[in-house]
Amino acid sequence: MCADQIERLPTGITGFDHIANGGLPKGRTTLVSGTAGSAKTVFAAQFLAAGIKRGEPGVFVTFEETPEALRRNMLGFGWDIARWEAEGMWAFVDVSPQPEEELVELGSYDLGALLARIEHAVRSIKAVRLSMDSLGAIFTRLNDSRVVRNELLRIVSTLRRLGVTAVLTAERTQEYGEIARYGVEEFVSDDVVILRNLLEDEKRRRTVEILKFRGTSHQKGSFPFTVIPGEGIHVIPLSAIELKQRSSSVRTTSGNAELDRMCGGGFFRDSIVLVSGATGTGKTLMATTFMAAGVRQNERSLLFAFEESRDQLFRNAIGWGIDFEQMERDGLLRVICNYPEVTSLEDQLIFMKAEIDRFRPQRVAVDSLSALERVATIKGFREFVIGLTSFIKHQEMAGLYTATTPTLLGGSSITEAHISTITDSIILLRYVELFGEMRRGLTVLKMRGSSHDKDIREFTIDSRGMHIGRPFRNISGILSGQFTHIAPSEIDRLSAMFRDEESSDTAQDKSTSG
Amino acid sequence: MSKIVLHLYIAGQTPRAERAISTLRQMIEHDLAGYDCELTIIDVLAHPQQAEEQKILATPTLIKSSPLPYRRVIGDLSSVKDLLNVLNLPPQS
Numbered sequence: 001m002c003a004d005q006i007e008r009l010p011t012g013i014t015g016f017d018h019i020a021n022g023g024l025p026k027g028r029t030t031l032v033s034g035t036a037g038s039a040k041t042v043f044a045a046q047f048l049a050a051g052i053k054r055g056e057p058g059v060f061v062t063f064e065e066t067p068e069a070l071r072r073n074m075l076g077f078g079w080d081i082a083r084w085e086a087e088g089m090w091a092f093v094d095v096s097p098q099p100e101e102e103l104v105e106l107g108s109y110d111l112g113a114l115l116a117r118i119e120h121a122v123r124s125i126k127a128v129r130l131s132m133d134s135l136g137a138i139f140t141r142l143n144d145s146r147v148v149r150n151e152l153l154r155i156v157s158t159l160r161r162l163g164v165t166a167v168l169t170a171e172r173t174q175e176y177g178e179i180a181r182y183g184v185e186e187f188v189s190d191d192v193v194i195l196r197n198l199l200e201d202e203k204r205r206r207t208v209e210i211l212k213f214r215g216t217s218h219q220k221g222s223f224p225f226t227v228i229p230g231e232g233i234h235v236i237p238l239s240a241i242e243l244k245q246r247s248s249s250v251r252t253t254s255g256n257a258e259l260d261r262m263c264g265g266g267f268f269r270d271s272i273v274l275v276s277g278a279t280g281t282g283k284t285l286m287a288t289t290f291m292a293a294g295v296r297q298n299e300r301s302l303l304f305a306f307e308e309s310r311d312q313l314f315r316n317a318i319g320w321g322i323d324f325e326q327m328e329r330d331g332l333l334r335v336i337c338n339y340p341e342v343t344s345l346e347d348q349l350i351f352m353k354a355e356i357d358r359f360r361p362q363r364v365a366v367d368s369l370s371a372l373e374r375v376a377t378i379k380g381f382r383e384f385v386i387g388l389t390s391f392i393k394h395q396e397m398a399g400l401y402t403a404t405t406p407t408l409l410g411g412s413s414i415t416e417a418h419i420s421t422i423t424d425s426i427i428l429l430r431y432v433e434l435f436g437e438m439r440r441g442l443t444v445l446k447m448r449g450s451s452h453d454k455d456i457r458e459f460t461i462d463s464r465g466m467h468i469g470r471p472f473r474n475i476s477g478i479l480s481g482q483f484t485h486i487a488p489s490e491i492d493r494l495s496a497m498f499r500d501e502e503s504s505d506t507a508q509d510k511s512t513s514g
Numbered sequence: 515m516s517k518i519v520l521h522l523y524i525a526g527q528t529p530r531a532e533r534a535i536s537t538l539r540q541m542i543e544h545d546l547a548g549y550d551c552e553l554t555i556i557d558v559l560a561h562p563q564q565a566e567e568q569k570i571l572a573t574p575t576l577i578k579s580s581p582l583p584y585r586r587v588i589g590d591l592s593s594v595k596d597l598l599n600v601l602n603l604p605p606q607s
Contacts, residue, residue, distance in 0.1 A: 093566065095571055103588060105589050107534075109530065113573045114572070116525055116562045116565055117558070
């Protein structure tokens with residue numbers, strides 16, 4: 001990535017190596033600091049577990065939990081520590097408090113025994129990695145914190161001499177403020193990683209930040225992560241992936257010939273279309289049509305539905321002449337219905353990525369994003385959308401998201417406001433009140449990299465789907481919901497002024513749709 | 515009466531280790547002269563595995579495993595009087 005002089009050791013923690021520009025500085029000790037419950041122990045254990053999978057033995061120095069507790073607790077992540085110990089890939093240095101132990105201090109002491117044990121463990125399994133978890137526990141057990149600080153310095157320099165890459169965890173008392181208690185950061189301050197467990201709008205959000213890697217580069221800022229069973233820490237490296245998006249000029253059909261024409265020849269592959277509208281304007285129909293069109297041209301299509309049940313979706317589709325059930329049986333369609341409240345957005349993203357990886361679709365639709373927005377903070381939601389979007393675009397897939405506007409007439413949704421710059425195209429569906437009657441209007445607001453129809457066109461929905469018709473000519477203010485009717489003579493006058501050529505040849509018969 | 519069993523863990527011949535050993539010798543020879551007393555000195559640099567088994571953290575560490583109660587003392591054992599007090603020695607019965 002850059003001309004770094006400092007060699008890296010890839011941690012193997014998903015996403016972390018991205019933000020660390022390759023991994024932890026090799027042969028050095030990195031301080032990993034966090035408040036209680038910030039997943040420090042998981043980080044420390046995963047650092048070793050990931051190493052073992054690459055054939056690198058590791059030593060775990062535990063000051064807090066007993067080896068028995070660690071073996072048991074880490075099994076849920078799929079890390080069989082007991083087996084690795086038997087294979088000589090993992091060794092514990094057990095410095096956890098002993099129940100019968102009542103330490104009496106009489107005179108001055110050092111931690112020579114601990115140092116000897118660590119060195120012995122490293123040499124006996126030829127360890128490449130080492131984790132120490134966590135420093136606070138040892139400071140609370142020994143009265144003389146000056147001695148402990150000096151001795152830790154000695155341990156860190158010994159590790160450097162042994163060529164071991166180490167992770168040293170430490171407690172913080174607050175999420176923002178001093179890096180760690182007891183002033184430990186002063187001597188291992190070359191490399192500092194901070195884990196946070198924040199409460200934002202009553203929602204938990206975990207983030208990881210690399211505060212510094214002395215003399216070398218890393219991604220700045222904090223990145224969300226989640227802790228998942230069977231895997232451990234999973235960092236979502238937003239900025240790192242955002243930069244590498246491709247875009248292609250390959251077009252693909254939306255499933256509606258009239259809409260394709262309005263978009264200048266269909267949607268782009270590797271692009272995301274946002275369909276925004278009030279409830280009942282036809283968003284789910286558009287997602288359904290988009291899926292069915294994929295299946296019809298033998299593309300695998302994946303639909304994530306967060307608002308309607310499976311039965312409801314399938315019944316709706318039948319109502320528009322689309323047989324989802326048959327498409328699923330043919331293996332070309334997969335519909336996943338989920339309640340967004342069940343899990344956090346970070347976990348949701350990982351779940352969706354896993355499903356996409358498994359099904360390998362050419363099309364993905366999410367109906368609707370607004371349902372997901374309810375369970376997250378604005379920042380968390382934005383990160384989710386960025387994460388999902390860049391993932392979809394990497395896979396040479398076409399994506400369609402729907403978003404619900406809170407008001408029936410006009411208006412825009414929070415969803416829209418926060419993600420409109422992320423998506424490539426935006427289609428608005430709006431109710432239009434026309435002489436005491438509710439009509440529906442559609443416009444293509446944005447189409448990145450292409451010209452498009454700028455009209456607001458009326459559309460209708462019947463048993464065969466959506467039919468897009470003529471532009472609204474005698475009404476303005478549709479998008480804002482503040483309608484103003486314009487007298488026909490005024491329209492004539494304006495038409496003459498701007499000579500609208502399109503209006504005659506694009507007005508089509510409503511019944512011709514595929 | 516049970517035997518007094520003491521283990522002293524040191525990390526090399528440091529001044530601290532020497533002070534601890536001399537305090538112990540003095541205690542055994544003068545204050546515990548009439549008792550059956552066994553002192554073993556273990557250098558963790560030569561025997562790290564034993565330090566691991568006993569979970570020794572600091573050096574010097576003195577362990578009294580008999581008579582009960584079990585005692586673990588860290589430090590260079592600056593004074594015999596304090597040491598006897600901490601170790602509950604000599605045994606009362």
